[in-house]
Amino acid sequence: MHVLILGAGTAGTMAAAGLRHHLDQGHRITVVDVDDRHVYQPGQLLLPFGTYRESQLVRSRRAVLPRGVDVVTGEVDSVDTAAAKVRLVDGSELSYDQLVIATGTTPRPDQTPGMLDGAGLARGVHEFYTLEGSIALREALARFQGGRLVVDIADNPIKCPVAPLEFTFLADAFLRARGLRDATELVYVTPLDGAFTKEVCSKRLGGMLGDRGISMEADFLLEHVDADAGRIVSYDEREVDFDLLVAVPVNMGADFVARAGLGDELNHVRVDPHTLQAVDHPNVWAVGDAANLPTSKAGSVAHFSMPVLVTNVSDAIAGRAPSASFDGHSNCFIESGDGKALLIDFNYEVEPLPGTYPLPRIGLPLLKESRLNHWGKLGFRYLYWYFLLPDRPLPISSRMSMLGKHAA
Incomplete structure (x- = not known):
């Protein structure tokens, strides 16, 4: 089986790592992107104010992708879902058994x-x-x-x-x-x-x-x-x-999404919001900002949805129906200036509430400015490079919990 991932940004890199860890080596995984520059996107907000330099935000895509994953540098021109093939601008073609679209929004x-x-x-x-x-x-x-x-x-x-x-x-x-x-x-x-x-x-x-x-x-x-x-x-x-x-x-998704008939009016792939499976295309999936999920387009959504993607693509490879369901979990640090920030945590059904995350009275304050949240925002860069991208385990559930939250 060949899993083809379009996009090697946050979602595509995490998908490659998760699938490589989950699937045996008999299944081939290929990632396609236009260049070898992986940018830590949250840092772009802070760079204008002198918090970061450019060199702190950019690494080689190949360096952060896992071993055992093939990398193709090229721009996607079209996806032929009937033939299960992707054509690049240079005329080359890549066939697939399962296609994961992670080309984000631009x-x-x-x-x-x-x-x-x-x-x-x-x-x-x-x-x-x-x-x-x-x-x-x-x-x-x-x-x-x-x-x-x-x-x-x-x-x-x-x-x-x-x-x-x-x-x-x-x-x-x-x-x-x-x-x-x-x-x-x-x-x-x-x-x-x-x-x-x-x-x-x-x-x-x-x-x-x-x-x-x-x-x-x-x-x-x-x-x-x-x-x-x-x-x-x-x-x-x-x-x-x-x-x-x-x-x-x-903000719009990739133009090839529209040409393939996979997207909404903004070229975001139409998916089942719980399985991440493309509408009417059982061997096509979208994750991260590329999907038209009714939640924030944020890196945390890609991270929290990744176990669902990996499980469901694995189910499809084994001939089973998707068994995992995404609840729309998202959380975001909100810089508020003067070395402080807020944190919000929510999903499809529950809006941001006050309290603490991830446990009652232990952790980061929700919907409240604090220096702890600011340092959490800055520390996230380390977690991103060394834990999230390589799919290393963290002691935080991907599903949203009501622990620590209370009514506003």
């Missing part, structure tokens, strides 16, 4: 008129969802001397939905440290009706914005950017002026 500034100016972002427009964008934003913040700094989410879903809030809080602290906060108006613009999708969490985070003197423009669905005039315009013709715009562009 910011697409080309989807918003005016966000691009030629080959790059328009004047005054920046983003931190790519390494290059994060580096450019670091330089822009170093030059910034005050004015109107706007953080705008074009549309949802996006990779790491709390990251724009984190950036806003971090920018507030950064500007205060430089003596520029009084000279700066910070505005948080979102297509949501509040700061976050979950009610309890949204109320808490919205209150934090207000406490810091950060304005929020809600229900703002971005129609176009007018960089020359320094403003963004919504579909209902509201305008928000900016001197520096930190944009979160529309």
